[in-house]
Amino acid sequence: MLASAARRSCRRSSSQIRRLLGSSAPPAVVPGPCIVPKRGNDILNDPWYNKDTAFPTTERDRLGLRGLLPPRVMSFKEQYERFINSYRSLENNTRGEPESMVALAKWRILNRLHDRNETLYFRVLIDNIKDFAPVIYTPTVGLVCENYSGLFRRPRGMYFSANDKGEMMSMIYNWPAEKVDMIVVTDGSRILGLGDLGVQGIGIPIGKLDLYVAAAGINPQKVLPVMLDVGTNNKKLLEDKLYLGLRQPRLEGEEYLAIVDEFMEAVRARWPKAVVQFEDFQMKWAFETLERYRNRFCTFNDDIQGTAGVALAGLLGAVRAQGLPLQDFPNQKIVVVGAGSAGIGVLNMAKQASLRMPGIHITEGHNQFWVLDKDGLITKAREGLDPAVAGFARGSGPDEIPDLQEGASLVEVVKKVKPHALLGLSGVGGIFNEEVLKAMKESDSPRPAVFAMSNPTTKAECTPDDVFKHVGENAIFASGSPFSNVALGNGKTGYANQANNMYLFPGIGLGALLSGARIISDGMLEAGAECLASYITDDDIQKGILFPPVSSIRHITAQVGAAVLRAAVAEDLAEGCDDVGPKELASMSELETVDYVARKMWYPIYSPLVSKK
Ligand SMILES: NC(=O)c1ccc[n+]([C@@H]2O[C@H](COP(=O)([O-])OP(=O)(O)OC[C@H]3O[C@@H](n4cnc5c(N)ncnc54)[C@H](O)[C@@H]3O)[C@@H](O)[C@H]2O)c1
Numbered sequence: 004m005l006a007s008a009a010r011r012s013c014r015r016s017s018s019q020i021r022r023l024l025g026s027s028a029p030p031a032v033v034p035g036p037c038i039v040p041k042r043g044n045d046i047l048n049d050p051w052y053n054k055d056t057a058f059p060t061t062e063r064d065r066l067g068l069r070g071l072l073p074p075r076v077m078s079f080k081e082q083y084e085r086f087i088n089s090y091r092s093l094e095n096n097t098r099g100e101p102e103s104m105v106a107l108a109k110w111r112i113l114n115r116l117h118d119r120n121e122t123l124y125f126r127v128l129i130d131n132i133k134d135f136a137p138v139i140y141t142p143t144v145g146l147v148c149e150n151y152s153g154l155f156r157r158p159r160g161m162y163f164s165a166n167d168k169g170e171m172m173s174m175i176y177n178w179p180a181e182k183v184d185m186i187v188v189t190d191g192s193r194i195l196g197l198g199d200l201g202v203q204g205i206g207i208p209i210g211k212l213d214l215y216v217a218a219a220g221i222n223p224q225k226v227l228p229v230m231l232d233v234g235t236n237n238k239k240l241l242e243d244k245l246y247l248g249l250r251q252p253r254l255e256g257e258e259y260l261a262i263v264d265e266f267m268e269a270v271r272a273r274w275p276k277a278v279v280q281f282e283d284f285q286m287k288w289a290f291e292t293l294e295r296y297r298n299r300f301c302t303f304n305d306d307i308q309g310t311a312g313v314a315l316a317g318l319l320g321a322v323r324a325q326g327l328p329l330q331d332f333p334n335q336k337i338v339v340v341g342a343g344s345a346g347i348g349v350l351n352m353a354k355q356a357s358l359r360m361p362g363i364h365i366t367e368g369h370n371q372f373w374v375l376d377k378d379g380l381i382t383k384a385r386e387g388l389d390p391a392v393a394g395f396a397r398g399s400g401p402d403e404i405p406d407l408q409e410g411a412s413l414v415e416v417v418k419k420v421k422p423h424a425l426l427g428l429s430g431v432g433g434i435f436n437e438e439v440l441k442a443m444k445e446s447d448s449p450r451p452a453v454f455a456m457s458n459p460t461t462k463a464e465c466t467p468d469d470v471f472k473h474v475g476e477n478a479i480f481a482s483g484s485p486f487s488n489v490a491l492g493n494g495k496t497g498y499a500n501q502a503n504n505m506y507l508f509p510g511i512g513l514g515a516l517l518s519g520a521r522i523i524s525d526g527m528l529e530a531g532a533e534c535l536a537s538y539i540t541d542d543d544i545q546k547g548i549l550f551p552p553v554s555s556i557r558h559i560t561a562q563v564g565a566a567v568l569r570a571a572v573a574e575d576l577a578e579g580c581d582d583v584g585p586k587e588l589a590s591m592s593e594l595e596t597v598d599y600v601a602r603k604m605w606y607p608i609y610s611p612l613v614s615k616k
């Protein structure tokens with residue numbers, strides 16, 4: 004399936020879906036009424052229902068709002084323009100100020116709107132996703148997490164701490180929404196490449212769920228960001244007077260797992276069909292929890308599984324850019340720097356892709372990868388070799404070509420291997436230095452690929468400017484956090500692709516949710532990755548464009564979601580969602596599935612409010 008079938012399924016319906024999802028044109032539906040279980044000020048203080056000055060006079064009468072707002076009724080369009088104008092003046096007024104100060108000011112203005120009026124917030128987010136994703140997601144979300152305790156004004160999401168042991172089953176009923184579809188949970192132990200940020204890591208689930216709403220059209224009333232606070236080993240935070248989390252070292256072993264188990268059971272008790280995404284757990288717990296829950300809950304680990312699909316899509320794009328058929332993938336030499344949750348996830352999925360490549364027979368022992376961690380090249384001679392990486396460890400000694408010793412440095416590996424692709428998931432900013440990149444110039448590929456996937460921007464292994472300067476104009480570049488394209492002269496552009504799991508996780512979650520799948524299988528994840536890999540046209544690939552623009556994220560998410568849903572149906576895992584059962588899902592054509600997924604997406608429009616009180 005890897006090659007043409009997925010390509011067909013993802014591109015065929017593009018124009019129809021674009022019509023459905025085009026950001027400027029809201030769907031031509033009249034929103035149904037929304038029953039509000041409150042009145043008066045309680046409505047104005049609830050961002051789910053609040054319309055600020057846009058409440059029409061009839062609603063002001065019905066809901067007890069008369070006199071609580073200035074008399075002028077503004078239209079949604081006027082409110083929208085007012086917000087965008089104030090955002091743009093903030094941009095103008097802060098020109099030349101320190102980057103982090105400006106980034107936080109932008110985050111604050113968006114966050115205030117999020118706290119006040121979700122409909123308007125998500126509409127501006129959807130329409131301006133390219134500009135706003137870097138504010139609510141990487142890189143600014145990293146800065147927000149680092150400063151979270153000081154920035155804290157209002158809570159968002161739920162916090163389950165080690166002190167709540169035995170209480171979670173009842174605590175979960177404190178959440179005000181009747182139904183939750185999508186949960187993103189972290190324990191804050193590996194926030195982007197910034198390490199253990201304890202309770203402050205809650206910013207990550209919040210940012211990921213903002214993307215679930217904007218990209219996958221999950222109703223914001225049905226998302227839940229969760230922090231599992233089991234302590235922190237970050238000394239600086241433990242000593243910080245403002246720190247808002249538990250001031251104790253992280254729980255370990257069975258004590259730790261008991262907390263996660265209890266949380267998962269509490270979720271199952273209240274929302275048995277919710278999808279749970281694990282995010283930014285340190286490696287040992289990322290793998291352990293994935294194995295522990297993946298066959299019992301509808302869950303996935305985004306850093307291991309979402310990232311793998313995005314990296315694979317990029318690597319397959321790099322094969323196409325060389326004018327080669329995908330069947331050449333097993334011959335590509337790939338150096339992976341970072342053997343953590345993300346690196347190992349990528350290695351496993353890329354190896355499976357090689358083994359499944361149609362028309363090619365390779366054996367389990369095939370190894371096209373060179374993997375480095377903080378101690379250099381990983382070989383079979385490594386003491387205490389981690390079983391997760393053992394299958395990718397190189398031999399050492401005369402049989403190994405090229406001859407590279409245990410712990411060999413990155414530059415030595417690149418010089419000797421001359422890889423087609425160099426992939427960074429190390430969390431170490433600037434590690435692809437001038438010497439490494441100049442060595443990449445001697446790559447055996449006519450289009451050497453350099454993926455600096457670590458986040459946030461400060462942790463990127465290199466910049467696109469460095470790559471096009473030192474590797475050459477024929478290089479292909481992708482990074483986890485956004486960079487600007489590079490003007491190469493003569494009107495040519497060096498494309499700075501964003502290889503971030505945001506191109507997959509919203510579609511994985513959405514497809515799993517709408518299929519009503521019991522679990523998220525490898526087949527469902529592969530279908531999503533193949534859909535992404537096949538999305539870009541050959542013309543774009545030749546230019547060095549590997550991923551769609553962020554502005555089309557809702558479009559690509561509908562396609563990925565449909566591919567995931569169809570895989571769930573094919574594997575007999577789908578149990579259906581709401582009033583659409585598994586038989587009906589199975590009867591849908593590819594195009595009908597994409598249409599169905601697109602139509603299920605929530606879109607921010609003010610609904611007429613009717614009071615229940
Ligand atoms: N672009 C994306 O979509 C995406 C997705 C997931 C993770 N990431 C990023 O990838 C990075 C790693 O994430 P992770 O979950 O794998 O972390 P991790 O802590 O599990 O793994 C980090 C790995 O990097 C290795 N490393 C550290 N210093 C090194 C050095 N000097 N040279 C070579 N290797 C070194 C470590 O030994 C370890 O194997 C983070 O910055 C994260 O933000 C990006």
Ligand SMILES: O=C(O)C[C@H](O)C(=O)O
Binds near residue numbers: 141194196306503504
């Ligand atoms: O959060 C991101 O931007 C991507 C990824 O999940 C990461 O941990 O870096």
Ligand SMILES: [Mg+2]
Binds near residue numbers: 195283
């Ligand atoms: Mg992550």
